[in-house]
Amino acid sequence: MSSGNAGSDNPGSGAGQLLFQPNEEAVAQIMSLGFSRNAAIRALFYTGNQTADQAADWLLENNDKNLDTPLETDLQGTSDSSDEDEFLTTDTFKMVFVVNMELQMGVGKVAAQVAHAALSLFRSMMEDEVKAEMIMAWGHLGETKVVVRGDSTTQLEMLAVQAAGLQVDHYLVQDAGLTQVTPGSKTVLAVFGKVDDVNRVTGSLKLL
Secondary structure (H helix, E strand, O other): OOOOOHHHHHOOHHHHHHHOOOOOOOOOOHHOOOOOHHHHHHHHHHOOOHHHHHHHHHHHHOOOOOOOOHHHHHHHHHHHHHHHHHHHHOOEEEOOOOOEEHHHOOOHHHHHHHHHHHHHHHHHHHHHHHHHHHHHHHHHHOOOOEEEEEEEEEHHHHHHHHHHHOOOOEEEOOOOOOOOOOOOOOEEEEEEEHHHHHHHOOOOEEEE
């Protein structure tokens, strides 16, 4: 697959671009999938410069955008914005969903539970002005979402406690039990925050 023209691989060398040093190993991995270097750099920037897998997921979600626009254009575009917009580009955020694999839910059930977790955490955060700004920043930077595997209910509960201890926003879904699982089953844990903070909770888990 390809997301851009070969002639757009150079992401530019403006002041904003120089502040971001991409993970070159991840860049090479993403380019091996058929994406341009510029697209790879943009994806790594908007997913916290972590892994090729997370960046590739972001590219697939945002493939309708012009991925060959140099990253420096985005950064320059925010330099003349209001104070509120300046906040939106200060940090990168992501939302991670930990699915309880112990429950052996079907694909549709997992999708429904992830959606439940996302909406519940979103609504909860929007009730707080500061947290709502974090959500706005997340939306401004592509709404990075990652789904990972959780081994058991016990693990999800432990991760929720860990998130609380780190003051990382989270929501643990307890299902009504109308289909597939027993009432009160803990199906999905949603965790949201700055990329580095979320990785401290879920960074060791494998993608679903």
